[in-house]
Amino acid sequence: MPRLKSATQSANVTIHDVAAHAGVGSMTVSRVINQNVRVSDALRAKVMASIKALNYSVNMAARSTRSGMGGVRIGILYSNPSSSYLNEVMLGGLEQSSRLGCQLILEKCGGLASQKAAVKRLLAGGIDGVILPPPLCDSQATVNMLSAAGIPVVALATAKPLAEVSAVRIDDFQGALKMTRYLIGLGHTKIGFIKGDPNHTPTQLRYEGFLAGISEANLTVNPAWIKDGLFTYRSGLEAGRELLELRKRPTAIFASNDDMAAAVVAVAHGLHIRIPHDLSVCGFDDTPIASTVWPELTTIHQPIVAMGRSSVSTIFEMIKTHKSAKMSKPIHHLMKFTLIERGSTGKAPYLASQPPSTGRVMPLT
Amino acid sequence: MPRLKSATQSANVTIHDVAAHAGVGSMTVSRVINQNVRVSDALRAKVMASIKALNYSVNMAARSTRSGMGGVRIGILYSNPSSSYLNEVMLGGLEQSSRLGCQLILEKCGGLASQKAAVKRLLAGGIDGVILPPPLCDSQATVNMLSAAGIPVVALATAKPLAEVSAVRIDDFQGALKMTRYLIGLGHTKIGFIKGDPNHTPTQLRYEGFLAGISEANLTVNPAWIKDGLFTYRSGLEAGRELLELRKRPTAIFASNDDMAAAVVAVAHGLHIRIPHDLSVCGFDDTPIASTVWPELTTIHQPIVAMGRSSVSTIFEMIKTHKSAKMSKPIHHLMKFTLIERGSTGKAPYLASQPPSTGRVMPLT
DNA sequence: CTGAAAGCGCTTACAG
DNA sequence: CTGAAAGCGCTTACAG
Numbered sequence: 001m002p003r004l005k006s007a008t009q010s011a012n013v014t015i016h017d018v019a020a021h022a023g024v025g026s027m028t029v030s031r032v033i034n035q036n037v038r039v040s041d042a043l044r045a046k047v048m049a050s051i052k053a054l055n056y057s058v059n060m061a062a063r064s065t066r067s068g069m070g071g072v073r074i075g076i077l078y079s080n081p082s083s084s085y086l087n088e089v090m091l092g093g094l095e096q097s098s099r100l101g102c103q104l105i106l107e108k109c110g111g112l113a114s115q116k117a118a119v120k121r122l123l124a125g126g127i128d129g130v131i132l133p134p135p136l137c138d139s140q141a142t143v144n145m146l147s148a149a150g151i152p153v154v155a156l157a158t159a160k161p162l163a164e165v166s167a168v169r170i171d172d173f174q175g176a177l178k179m180t181r182y183l184i185g186l187g188h189t190k191i192g193f194i195k196g197d198p199n200h201t202p203t204q205l206r207y208e209g210f211l212a213g214i215s216e217a218n219l220t221v222n223p224a225w226i227k228d229g230l231f232t233y234r235s236g237l238e239a240g241r242e243l244l245e246l247r248k249r250p251t252a253i254f255a256s257n258d259d260m261a262a263a264v265v266a267v268a269h270g271l272h273i274r275i276p277h278d279l280s281v282c283g284f285d286d287t288p289i290a291s292t293v294w295p296e297l298t299t300i301h302q303p304i305v306a307m308g309r310s311s312v313s314t315i316f317e318m319i320k321t322h323k324s325a326k327m328s329k330p331i332h333h334l335m336k337f338t339l340i341e342r343g344s345t346g347k348a349p350y351l352a353s354q355p356p357s358t359g360r361v362m363p364l365t
Numbered sequence: 366m367p368r369l370k371s372a373t374q375s376a377n378v379t380i381h382d383v384a385a386h387a388g389v390g391s392m393t394v395s396r397v398i399n400q401n402v403r404v405s406d407a408l409r410a411k412v413m414a415s416i417k418a419l420n421y422s423v424n425m426a427a428r429s430t431r432s433g434m435g436g437v438r439i440g441i442l443y444s445n446p447s448s449s450y451l452n453e454v455m456l457g458g459l460e461q462s463s464r465l466g467c468q469l470i471l472e473k474c475g476g477l478a479s480q481k482a483a484v485k486r487l488l489a490g491g492i493d494g495v496i497l498p499p500p501l502c503d504s505q506a507t508v509n510m511l512s513a514a515g516i517p518v519v520a521l522a523t524a525k526p527l528a529e530v531s532a533v534r535i536d537d538f539q540g541a542l543k544m545t546r547y548l549i550g551l552g553h554t555k556i557g558f559i560k561g562d563p564n565h566t567p568t569q570l571r572y573e574g575f576l577a578g579i580s581e582a583n584l585t586v587n588p589a590w591i592k593d594g595l596f597t598y599r600s601g602l603e604a605g606r607e608l609l610e611l612r613k614r615p616t617a618i619f620a621s622n623d624d625m626a627a628a629v630v631a632v633a634h635g636l637h638i639r640i641p642h643d644l645s646v647c648g649f650d651d652t653p654i655a656s657t658v659w660p661e662l663t664t665i666h667q668p669i670v671a672m673g674r675s676s677v678s679t680i681f682e683m684i685k686t687h688k689s690a691k692m693s694k695p696i697h698h699l700m701k702f703t704l705i706e707r708g709s710t711g712k713a714p715y716l717a718s719q720p721p722s723t724g725r726v727m728p729l730t
Numbered sequence: 731c732t733g734a735a736a737g738c739g740c741t742t743a744c745a746g
Numbered sequence: 747c748t749g750a751a752a753g754c755g756c757t758t759a760c761a762g
Contacts, residue, residue, distance in 0.1 A: 012688075013491075014739055025749040030741065038747055057438075057491035060468060061426045062739035066754045073422075084653065087452035094459065094471055103425060103463050106456060126378075126422035234659045259657060266658075269635040288449065289654065292598045292624060293631075323377075379755055390733040395757065403731060427755035431738045 013056045022050035033058055064101035072102035074315055075122045075130040077142070079109055084287035085304060089133050089156065092308025100316050112141060119145045128323075129315040131156055137167075138201045152318035152328060154311045157302065159201035166318060166330040168310045170337045172205040173212070175300040176254075178339055179282055180213025182298075183252045187348035188280060192225035192250035194239045194260050200231065206256050206284060225250050229260050236260030240267035244279075251279060251348050258283035258290040261297050265344065276346030286340055295343030303335050310335065378421045387415035398423055429466035437467035439680055440492040442483055444474055444501050449652035450669060454498050454521065457673025465681050477506060484510045493688075494680040496521055502532075503566045517683035517693060519676045522667065524566035526697060531683060533675045533698040537570035538577070540665040540702045541619075544647055545578025547663075547704055548617045552713035553645060557590040557615035559604045559625050565596065571621050571649060590615050594625050601628030609636050609644070616644060616713050623648035623655040626662050630709065641711030651705055660708030668700050675700065 015033075019026040024043055031039045032047040039047075050056075064072070074097065078086050090104075097104045105127060109118035119142060122130060129152040136142055137155035143165055146153045154166045161167035183191055193210050196203035214221050224246060227239035236255055240263055243253055255261035261283030265275060273279050275295055283290055286301035314331050321328040380398075384391040389408055396404045397412040404412075415421075429437070439462065443451050455469075462469045470492060474483035484507060487495060494517040501507055502520035508530055511518045519531045526532035548556055558575050561568035579586050589611060592604035601620055605628055608618055620626035626648030630640060638644050640660055648655055651666035679696050686693040 015741095016739080026739095027741085027749050028747090031748090034741085040747060043748085055489070055491065059430075059739055061429045061466065062754090063741075064426045064754090065424075065430050065739080065756085066741040084449070084452070087449070087455070090452070090455050090459070091471060094455070094469060098468050098470060101426065104459060105463060106459055124420070126420065233657045237659055262657075263659075266631045266634055269631055270637070272635070289657065292627075292654065294599045294602055294628075380757095381755080391756085392733050393731090396732090399757085405731060408732085424755055427738090428757075429738090430740085430755080431757040 013054045018050045018056050022046045060101035072319055073105055073127050075105045075107055075127040077107050077130055078133050079136050088304035089308035092305035093312045096309040096312035115142050123149055128319045131311045131315055135200050152322055154315045156311050159205045164330055166314055168307050168333040170302050170335050172202045173209040175337045176206040176209025177213045179300055180210050184217045188252040189219055190250040192243045192253040194227045194229040194255040196231045196256035231257050233259045233263045236263030240264035244271055253281050255283050258285050258287045258299055262289050262293045265293050275344055280345035282345050298342045298345040299340055301338040301340045307335055378419045383415045383421050387411045425466035437684055438470055438492050440470045440472055440487045440495040442472050442495055443498050453669035454673035457670035458677045461674040461677035480507050488514055494684045496676045500565050517687055519680045521676050524570045529695055531679055531695045533672050535667050535700050535702045537567045538574040541571040541574025542578045543704050544665055545575050549582045553617040554584055555615040557608045557618040559592045559594040559620040561596045561621035596622050598624045598628045601625030605629035605632035618646050620648050623650050623652045623664055627654045627658045630658050640709055645710040647710050663707045663710040664705055666703040666705045672700055
């Protein structure tokens with residue numbers, strides 16, 4: 001049975017078809033699609049036209065076969081499958097891996113014992129490098145196991161990168177500082193803060209960023225307005241209640257992540273405190289829950305998709321060096337964060353002379 | 366520079382290395398790793414031992430190159446990147462695609478106009494098949510465009526599969542029926558229901574499943590207890606408030622998805638209604654928010670990871686048939702759902718003779 | 731049941 | 747700047 005070749009079956013069009021159509025050698029086509037400079041403009045134009053006419057696209061599998069990077073397998077070792085992080089990490093990672101023609105292997109693990117087993121599975125599967133999203137990015141034990149096996153590692157979104165381990169991250173300190181300045185700029189002087197899980201590296205840096213913002217404005221922190229949290233919704237519920245039941249309560253609450261900030265919003269509902277008229281609330285990370293609750297949360301957006309992309313190219317780079325038996329130096333990428341302003345923050349209460357506009361009143365009051 | 370071959374550099378071990386080690390031809394190795402039956406037990410054992418000794422693993426890129434299915438490109442056209450659905454779809458889809466040695470291409474689109482553009486991008490990229498997660502799975506326009514271009518399509522998690530389009534889904538009607546029976550089994554007779562977005566196919570079936578459960582128990586539905594929703598948290602906030610401010614309010618509320626159920630929980634907080642002592646709340650889908658809020662939501666779990674896996678194998682199957690120029694018949698997979706019982710539901714109030722135990726009281730009261 | 735040969739679509743390394 | 751040859755790691759198709 002003859003193979004059909006229509007525009008819709010482009011997957012079967014090869015480099016040789018294009019070469020024949022353009023009347024050149026297949027190497028010229030290869031050079032054009034690889035952006036190689038050493039092709040005359042005349043031939044390049046002809047090839048481009050043929051590629052378009054035949055609707056050609058590169059067969060990644062074949063490319064990576066010959067280029068030596070064939071079947072590069074990159075593991076992503078994650079511990080929390082429903083983390084909103086992972087979603088976007090994969091979005092970016094997949095995009096980059098298909099561009100690079102390499103394979104992404106997801107491996108799940110639970111506790112520390114299970115981490116060990118997961119690393120072994122990864123090793124047995126013949127993995128070439130591993131990406132560690134949070135909170136595993138901070139697991140010294142996992143990093144050590146992988147390093148001992150000679151596997152390159154990239155720590156994703158760790159706040160305190162080790163000098164000897166590659167990392168892709170944002171500056172948590174600066175992020176928290178920016179948010180604090182923003183709240184102060186709205187006229188808030190009584191600002192509460194909910195810390196994250198003490199075992200995760202961003203926790204301390206976000207807190208320090210907050211403190212830095214407070215002190216540069218010559219404000220003081222009321223110790224009663226600093227609460228411990230665990231990055232969970234439930235811990236936010238408790239911290240939020242403690243803060244909002246205070247006789248002298250803050251006019252703004254900066255939670256170390258979005259889950260906890262969403263919980264504070266729920267607590268405020270319960271106490272009939274209007275957001276943002278009576279209270280401003282903000283989070284960190286810009287995970288889906290930030291735009292699920294109402295009002296939506298002002299937060300610090302981490303470019304997770306880009307960070308996923310970057311992790312894959314970084315680990316790929318390291319694998320390449322590693323395979324050529326050279327010493328690979330750790331690579332560090334610092335990405336840019338953005339402050340996203342949404343409905344959960346507004347001017348400090350005593351500055352808002354106007355009665356609240358209907359659009360921003362809590363629907364529950 | 367000589368290539369190192371240690372157990373940790375298994376990616377470079379080829380089928381020929383294994384063959385040499387085992388003292389057989391490389392075809393025998395190929396047959397063993399492909400589970401081909403026609404290999405003598407003696408040789409098979411030798412090969413297995415060598416594979417283990419050399420820590421060999423298949424180079425997927427090379428395999429797919431020769432097997433004709435090389436560079437099969439499967440598109441996933443999604444409209445909501447932060448949907449918790451997509452996360453798990455990718456988890457399963459990626460697992461399967463790396464097993465099959467094919468490529469997953471993510472393509473995002475927004476409104477209907479942008480759907481058209483996204484389909485064009487996919488076509489231009491030389492895609493071989495497309496998976497449509499919700500809500501795009503129900504977009505007749507998109508399905509038509511793809512079909513017209515001769516591209517196989519799989520609709521993922523649609524509630525009303527078209528006979529002529531392949532689909533992987535659960536039975537939304539049965540899911541809602543099971544949940545309704547569960548609530549009735551807890552003694553609830555006054556059950557409220559919040560519908561989903563009228564444009565999504567699961568909306569109607571979940572509602573019908575609920576009605577079926579009510580009527581088979583010879584109960585009646587108070588029309589005031591049926592509210593419209595849009596699957597969003599905010600719509601759940603409004604519907605929840607309307608239901609809970611009723612003079613005669615239901616003792617249980619079944620929301621058509623988890624976002625809306627989470628909102629009902631928040632409303633209950635605000636009205637000092639204890640969950641589950643005074644009110645049971647349940648959702649549908651088992652998305653991350655179901656286990657984020659407190660108390661966690663009783664819900665219907667869709668096996669999304671398995672559905673992602675299944676979508677990829679289904680579309681791969683169709684592409685294979687399609688490439689061999691045969692007519693491909695639509696394939697339909699019905700997956701099993703599970704009722705997950707968590708803290709948000711309990712016995713109907715008048716049956717709970719005991720005062721609420723501390724562990725289940727709302728932390729806000 | 732087993733294996734030597736040819737080929738998948740691309741790129742590397744070598745000649746012009 | 748251009749192209750014919752050889753090869754990537756695997757499988758298909760062909761012989762034994």
